Every structure is written in C-alpha cells, then in structure tokens.
Amino acid sequence: xxxANAPLTAHDRLRMVLLVEEEGFTLQAAAAACNVAKSxxxxxxxxxxxxSEGERATLGALxxxxxxxxxxxxxxxxxxxxxxxxxxxxxGWSPRRLAEEPDIARAHSTIHQVLRRGGCSRRPRPQxxxxxxxxxxxxxxxxxxxxxxxxKFSEPGHAVTGDRTRRSRxxxxxxxxxxxxxxxxxxxxEIHADETAATVTAFTRRALDWFLDxxxxxxxxxxxxxxxxxxxxxxKQLLWRRAIIHIRTRPYTPRTNGKxxxxxxxxxxxxxxxxxxxxxxxxxxxxxxxxxxYNERRTHSALxxxxxxxxxxxxxxxxx
Numbered sequence: 553x554x555x556a557n558a559p560l561t562a563h564d565r566l567r568m569v570l571l572v573e574e575e576g577f578t579l580q581a582a583a584a585a586c587n588v589a590k591s592x593x594x595x596x597x598x599x600x601x602x603x604s605e606g607e608r609a610t611l612g613a614l615x616x617x618x619x620x621x622x623x624x625x626x627x628x629x630x631x632x633x634x635x636x637x638x639x640x641x642x643x644g645w646s647p648r649r650l651a652e653e654p655d656i657a658r659a660h661s662t663i664h665q666v667l668r669r670g671g672c673s674r675r676p677r678p679q680x681x682x683x684x685x686x687x688x689x690x691x692x693x694x695x696x697x698x699x700x701x702x703x704k705f706s707e708p709g710h711a712v713t714g715d716r717t718r719r720s721r722x723x724x725x726x727x728x729x730x731x732x733x734x735x736x737x738x739x740x741x742e743i744h745a746d747e748t749a750a751t752v753t754a755f756t757r758r759a760l761d762w763f764l765d766x767x768x769x770x771x772x773x774x775x776x777x778x779x780x781x782x783x784x785x786x787x788k789q790l791l792w793r794r795a796i797i798h799i800r801t802r803p804y805t806p807r808t809n810g811k812x813x814x815x816x817x818x819x820x821x822x823x824x825x826x827x828x829x830x831x832x833x834x835x836x837x838x839x840x841x842x843x844x845x846y847n848e849r850r851t852h853s854a855l856x857x858x859x860x861x862x863x864x865x866x867x868x869x870x871x872x
Contacts, residue, residue: 696812736863749784
C-alpha cells in the first residue's frame with residue numbers, strides 16, 4: 553500500500569508516463585510537472601515501455617515491487633532451517649541458546665531469521681476460551697455483586713480536565729458497592745468509605761430490601777472471592793436467613809461476573825468521569841440521580857434498546 557505522503561501512486565505514474573509517451577514532454581519536463589526527480593521519471597517510463605499489454609492494462613508495470621532479491625546464496629538451506637525449527641519446537645530455546653549448539657553454530661541473528669521464516673519465532677498464544685453468554689429468565693433468579701474502587705479528590709484532576717498540570721491531592725479512596733439483576737439489569741449502588749465485612753453485609757441487606765420493593769425476590773447472589781464475601785459470618789448468615797444461594801466466581805475469572813463488571817465500566821464512564829465535579833463529595837451526591845437515570849430511562853442494547861425498568865415491568869408486572 554502507498555503511504556499517505558507518497559508523491560506518486562500507480563495512476564500518477566501513468567499520468568507521468570503519458571506526458572512523455574503521448575504529450576511529447578521531455579523526461580525533465582515530465583519530472584518537473586510531477587514534482588519528482590528526472591531519474592524517477594525515466595525508471596517508470598522504462599518499465600512502461602518494457603511491459604506487456606496485460607501489465608499495461610492492469611497497471612501492474614507501474615506498481616511497487618518487492619525489494620527482496622531474486623537470489624539469496626548465503627541463506628540457510630532448507631534442511632538446516634528445518635533442523636533449527638525442530639530444535640526450537642522441541643526445546644523452546646531462544647536464538648542465543650540455539651546458537652551455542654555445536655551442530656548449529658550460527659549467529660543468533662541468523663537463527664532468529666530462520667525461526668521467523670519458519671513461523672516459530674514466537675510461541676503460539678493459548679486459545680481464548682469460548683464466550684459463554686447466559687441470561688436468567690426472571691428477575692431475581694441471579695444477582696451480581698461487586699465493588700468499584702475510586703480515588704477521592706479535593707479538586708478536578710487531569711482525568712477529566714485533560715490538563716496534567718492540575719493534580720488533585722490524594723485524600724483517600726471510596727468504594728462503590730453495586731448489585732445488578734441478571735435478567736433486567738436493574739441496578740442498586742451505594743458509596744462507602746471501605747469494603748469491610750460489616751459494610752458489605754449492611755449494604756447487601758439494604759440492596760435486597762430495595763429489590764423486594766421492586767417486586768424482585770433474590771434466589772442467587774454471585775460474587776468474587778473477596779474476603780468480605782467468603783469469610784464473613786454475618787454475610788453468610790444474611791444469605792442463609794433469606795434462603796439465597798451464594799455463587800462464587802472461579803479465581804482470576806472476572807468474566808464470570810461480567811454483567812456487574814460491565815456495569816461498572818458504564819458507571820465509571822457516564823458518571824464518575826463524565827463531568828468535571830468540584831470534589832469527590834459532589835460526585836457522590838450525583839450517584840443516586842445517575843442510578844435512577846440508568847434504571848428508568850437509559851436504554852440497554854441487551855434489552856432491545858429499552859431501560860431495565862421496562863424489562864422488570866414486562867416480566868413481573870410491577871410498575872413501581
């Protein structure tokens with residue numbers, strides 16, 4: 553492909569050649585008209601005159617050619633290259649390590665070129681696991697729960713202003729605790745100063761009560777393997793009293809809890825960093841309004857471009 557600032561493309565070269573062949577321009581005049589050197593003009597005119605009718609019709613004679621030489625007498629032979637690639641596959645050694653082998657005795661740069669041509673200079677990437685998409689049929693069948701950590705600030709920083717000379721002093725952290733319904737994407741969030749077991753338990757109790765007010769009875773709750781979720785006795789007792797099954801994600805597999813992870817991406821983009829808040833306290837005051845907007849008016853592509861409240865209304869018939 554021609555780069556953006558190329559002085560000549562195939563069509564421009566044709567125009568330059570026709571100036572010489574049909575218009576009677578001299579090489580120097582045609583080169584000046586196309587803003588190239590006289591030697592460049594002669595090179596393309598020479599290729600055009602030596603080309604066949606088919607090459608002229610497709611402009612193949614005026615296209616760039618590979619700079620690879622026709623012959624490479626010093627290139628490593630096929631048998632030796634196959635032996636080097638086989639040794640690489642068998643041992644996994646680097647080109648420098650392979651160069652030390654007595655039966656190879658080549659420069660490591662040469663071995664690297666052999667491995668690159670053989671397609672084994674880099675180890676193959678592991679195959680990505682298949683994407684498993686699921687959605688429970690009724691609201692409350694499964695709720696997703698997670699925490700988003702955000703930095704507090706006393707004045708806007710460069711993340712929203714774009715000015716890196718303005719840096720907010722570090723004044724601590726705050727944690728956005730969220731629960732989202734798997735079926736309807738109805739969400740509930742609160743901001744707290746920590747993510748301890750007592751805070752998590754109290755937040756979960758309020759969230760479950762809020763979902764009950766919406767006509768949603770929780771049956772299962774999915775979380776990651778954080779200490780407050782797995783080791784807290786009060787959290788386990790809360791779920792036991794409400795007959796809720798606690799589901800944990802596999803270690804180092806956040807995609808299992810992907811709906812709340814994706815919700816936090818939306819929350820960060822459309823609430824946390826959407827406006828230039830004066831302080832983190834002002835940002836916290838805007839969270840309830842944004843959550844209400846998310847549940848009542850913001851459309852969701854997975855719900856047929858409807859808000860979560862519409863899905864709850866369709867399935868449960870609850871209009872509050």
